[in-house]
Amino acid sequence: xxxxxxxxxxxxxxxxxxxxxxxxxxxxxxxxxxxxxxxxxxxxxxxxxxxxxxxxxxxxxxxxxxxxxxxxxxxxxxxxxxxxxxxxxxxxxxxxxxxxxxxxxxxxxxxxxxxxxxxxxxxxxxxxxxxxxxxxxxxxxxxxxxxxxxxxxxxxxxxxxxxxxxxxxxxxxxxxxxxxxxxxxxxxxxxxxxxxxxxxxxxxxxxxxxxxxxxxxxxxxxxxxxxxxxxxxxxxxxxxxxxxxxxxxxxxxxxxxxxxxxxxxxxxxxxxxxxxxxxxxxxxxxxxxxxxxxxxxxxxxxxxxxxxxxxxxxxxxxxxxxxxxxxxxxxxxxxxxxxxxxxxxxxxxxxxxxxxxxxxxxxxxxxxxxxxxx
Amino acid sequence: xxxxxxxxxxxxxxxxxxxxxxxxxxxxxxxxxxxxxxxxxxxxxxxxxxxxxxxxxxxxxxxxxxxxxxxxxxxxxxxxxxxxxxxxxxxxxxxxxxxxxxxxxxxxxxxxxxxxxxxxxxxxxxxxxxxxxxxxxxxxxxxxxxxxxxxxxxxxxxxxxxxxxxxxxxxxxxxxxxxxxxxxxxxxxxxxxxxxxxxxxxxxxxxxxxxxxxxxxxxxxxxxxxxxxxxxxxxxxxxxxxxxxxxxxxxxxxxxxxxxxxxxxxxxxxxxxxxxxxxxxxxxxxxxxxxxxxxxxxxxxxxxxxxxxxxxxxxxxxxxxxxxxxxxxxxxxxxxxxxxxxxxxxxxxxxxxxxxxxxxxxxxxxxx
Numbered sequence: 001x002x003x004x005x006x007x008x009x010x011x012x013x014x015x016x017x018x019x020x021x022x023x024x025x026x027x028x029x030x031x032x033x034x035x036x037x038x039x040x041x042x043x044x045x046x047x048x049x050x051x052x053x054x055x056x057x058x059x060x061x062x063x064x065x066x067x068x069x070x071x072x073x074x075x076x077x078x079x080x081x082x083x084x085x086x087x088x089x090x091x092x093x094x095x096x097x098x099x100x101x102x103x104x105x106x107x108x109x110x111x112x113x114x115x116x117x118x119x120x121x122x123x124x125x126x127x128x129x130x131x132x133x134x135x136x137x138x139x140x141x142x143x144x145x146x147x148x149x150x151x152x153x154x155x156x157x158x159x160x161x162x163x164x165x166x167x168x169x170x171x172x173x174x175x176x177x178x179x180x181x182x183x184x185x186x187x188x189x190x191x192x193x194x195x196x197x198x199x200x201x202x203x204x205x206x207x208x209x210x211x212x213x214x215x216x217x218x219x220x221x222x223x224x225x226x227x228x229x230x231x232x233x234x235x236x237x238x239x240x241x242x243x244x245x246x247x248x249x250x251x252x253x254x255x256x257x258x259x260x261x262x263x264x265x266x267x268x269x270x271x272x273x274x275x276x277x278x279x280x281x282x283x284x285x286x287x288x289x290x291x292x293x294x295x296x297x298x299x300x301x302x303x304x305x306x307x308x309x310x311x312x313x314x315x316x317x318x319x320x321x322x323x324x325x326x327x328x329x330x331x332x333x334x335x336x337x338x339x340x341x342x343x344x345x346x347x348x349x350x351x352x353x354x355x356x357x358x359x360x361x362x363x364x365x366x367x368x369x370x371x372x373x374x
Numbered sequence: 375x376x377x378x379x380x381x382x383x384x385x386x387x388x389x390x391x392x393x394x395x396x397x398x399x400x401x402x403x404x405x406x407x408x409x410x411x412x413x414x415x416x417x418x419x420x421x422x423x424x425x426x427x428x429x430x431x432x433x434x435x436x437x438x439x440x441x442x443x444x445x446x447x448x449x450x451x452x453x454x455x456x457x458x459x460x461x462x463x464x465x466x467x468x469x470x471x472x473x474x475x476x477x478x479x480x481x482x483x484x485x486x487x488x489x490x491x492x493x494x495x496x497x498x499x500x501x502x503x504x505x506x507x508x509x510x511x512x513x514x515x516x517x518x519x520x521x522x523x524x525x526x527x528x529x530x531x532x533x534x535x536x537x538x539x540x541x542x543x544x545x546x547x548x549x550x551x552x553x554x555x556x557x558x559x560x561x562x563x564x565x566x567x568x569x570x571x572x573x574x575x576x577x578x579x580x581x582x583x584x585x586x587x588x589x590x591x592x593x594x595x596x597x598x599x600x601x602x603x604x605x606x607x608x609x610x611x612x613x614x615x616x617x618x619x620x621x622x623x624x625x626x627x628x629x630x631x632x633x634x635x636x637x638x639x640x641x642x643x644x645x646x647x648x649x650x651x652x653x654x655x656x657x658x659x660x661x662x663x664x665x666x667x668x669x670x671x672x673x674x675x676x677x678x679x680x681x682x683x684x685x686x687x688x689x690x691x692x693x694x695x696x697x698x699x700x701x702x703x704x705x706x707x708x709x710x711x712x713x714x715x716x717x718x719x720x721x722x723x724x725x726x727x728x729x730x731x732x733x734x735x736x737x738x739x740x741x742x
Contacts, residue, residue, distance in 0.1 A: 076696045078706045081658040083651050087445045088696045094441045095434075095697055107560055111653050129559065173549070175559045204545060205657075361558050374550065 150267020155188020456667020511641020
């Protein structure tokens with residue numbers, strides 16, 4: 001239904017109030033210098049880029065791109081997943097001459113990127129977390145990382161640190177990416193002690209500080225002594241948990257400055273490596289694959305340095321497991337395994353390795369997780 | 375009596391005197407807007423940023439090229455509807471700030487009806503979706519009016535709290551009963567078919583029909599308030615409920631009717647968001663338009679016609695927010711600070727009505 005036409009745009013220009021505007025606009029354009037760069041790369045964030053979380057992880061990637069020669073970076077934060085982001089993308093293309101865009105929030109993909117991309121075939125759109133499939137515009141790509149493995153490693157340090165054998169997880173929404181993280185966190189801890197259980201609380205929103213604090217306090221009240229999370233900005237969870245005396249595992253970015261004593265480790269995105277690679281490919285005139293995935297081995301994710309509270313035994317098992325994962329083909333979900341309602345999710349001998357696409361539609365919590373997906 | 379007749383001014387100056395309040399109603403808000411921008415310039419100078427660059431960027435990003443106009447006008451539609459949801463009840467003296475709830479539920483209703491209407495003729499399908507969205511919006515905000523009239527529940531608090539309930543309901547339905555199983559990581563209703571998507575107006579820039587319908591809604595609301603007996607009765611009731619009741623005006627019907635009508639407009643905003651922008655209902659419907667609408671309505675002094683230019687101006691400010699972030703290295707909240715300052719200056723300017731000599735007929739030699 002949406003229409004594109006350059007002819008009618010010209011009509012509009014001729015007939016509208018914008019008449020005098022075009023001339024004035026060029027004289028006002030402080031961005032002319034931007035056009036001199038070989039490639040302008042635009043980053044769009046759904047929240048503040050210093051949120052100690054999802055957006056900061058991407059902004060760290062943007063900072064690495066900024067340091068590359070021949071590249072200009074433009075950034076915009078707090079852009080809602082509405083027509084706003086469509087306008088921001090077009091604004092970066094029209095006013096900044098962007099040739100590569102990273103609209104980083106999940107909700108930007110469908111319909112917004114898919115709407116704007118066909119109008120700008122010369123611009124490359126790269127999206128985190130989306131599932132690019134055949135038939136979608138070819139100038140769109142989606143990339144993501146197997147960060148569940150990071151939560152699994154988090155779980156190992158949690159399993160060693162917990163005394164109550166109860167660990168906690170503050171989660172945003174019961175969607176596949178989050179469920180995989182929760183399950184991985186518990187299964188990591190159960191590598192240390194199969195008695196451990198994990199209490200999960202869903203806040204229902206990606207960024208809702210008050211509920212995140214309440215959830216963290218509720219977990220601490222129930223005796224959870226290691227807490228992690230999957231929300232956009234883990235700052236509140238980490239600070240609240242540490243204030244309650246619990247150990248914490250990070251997510252998205254490195255939160256150790258928020259709780260230096262209590263921070264065990266964290267599952268971090270390593271977008272700096274991914275983004276500089278992609279930008280270099282563009283600068284070299286190459287093409288980026290439309291569907292890109294990677295894990296620890298490919299440098300898509302990384303672990304925060306182990307904190308002072310991590311014991312030697314913990315460190316040893318952490319490093320050993322990490323080495324196993326780096327070899328590739330590691331499976332966290334492997335049979336025999338049941339979900340927390342008693343249904344079989346993996347028969348004996350069956351396993352789902354990290355690259356298995358089936359994991360991207362996960363809809364269960366494994367046995368030992370206390371909580372419900374609905 | 376004879377005294378007044380002899381001193382009566384000529385016909386032309388009578389007409390002039392009649393126009394004075396209208397001129398006043400235009401000049402004072404404009405002066406307040408300029409005053410606010412001036413105050414904000416000082417703020418920018420303190421930060422070491424050039425106000426000239428700043429306002430230049432607003433012009434460039436919001437109003438200079440066809441794309442700028444697209445960027446601005448494509449944001450206007452929900453603001454028009456959301457502002458009407460504030461302005462209509464305001465004529466009855468009610469402060470309704472929960473339009474967001476009606477927008478969200480309107481979007482949900484439109485998307486859900488759409489999934490049931492796959493295969494229906496485009497016009498019929500869209501009409502049913504729009505009516506459903508307006509209907510749920512009318513029920514939601516009309517309920518606020520009903521509680522106000524029947525139970526004396528404060529409409530401001532009630533509408534705000536009901537917005538939270540609306541968002542929770544929307545999340546529940548989108549993540550539960552109406553979830554499209556294929557929407558893995560962003561729970562949504564099933565995608566609407568192309569035939570049930572509202573398209574763009576044929577004006578060469580991508581602005582969907584919600585803009586035209588929103589403008590029409592503002593005009594109709596103005597006619598209702600300023601040119602009908604119902605509107606007259608509503609204004610009386612807004613000025614003095616007791617007096618209205620003594621006069622035998624149907625205050626209850628007016629309150630429920632005006633809140634419901636405002637809610638219906640907000641529901642339509644949701645319809646256009648779901649049908650023209652998202653193509654489904656999901657968490658992205660909660661975009662805060664209901665709250666920006668409050669600002670628009672107050673800036674327009676609850677005059678439905680004034681809502682149109684004010685919404686366009688505010689949309690232009692927000693369209694320029696991104697470029698200002700990128701070019702001037704100012705945080706995205708800068709535009710909000712500017713809007714806030716303008717709002718405060720405007721509220722202050724309310725005290726100036728009737729106090730400036732040039733707007734008094736006596737100043738021009740006439741008699742009050």
